[in-house]
Amino acid sequence: MKESLEIFDSVFQVISFALSTFSILILVKGAVVSLWLFIKNFTGSIKCQAHSNNEIKNLFAGYVLLSLEILIGADIVESIIKPDFNDLMALGIIVVIRTVISFFLQREIAIDEKNKAA
DSSP states (O other): OHHHHHHHHHHHHHHHHHHHHHHHHHHHHHHHHHHHHHHHHHHTOSTTOOOOHHHHHHHHHHHHHHHHHHHHHHHHHHHHHOOOHHHHHHHHHHHHHHHHHHHHHHHHHHHHHHHHHO
16 A cells, blocks of 8 residues: 555656646747747848737747646646645645736736737
């Protein structure tokens, strides 16, 4: 029984680490793509300058949102592994902060897209 719990714990640690790593990779990719588009836009190498700064910002915000959602999942998996009160309180605070950030990023993207359509 104890062996199966250790295996269970190890599997969830690997899942949590994989989700965290995947989240970081998404964030790094978003930063690189956004920086690349910004540099191309700034130097004028984009012929029609199709990517305004707001579009680049919204693109990066989308990557940040996806990264935050995956990190919340990783934190939930980690709380399954170590369910003591301090870790659960920290998880709750982190989830609230990330949810608030996600809400405002999504709202800003929606407003920008609405203004763009008008």
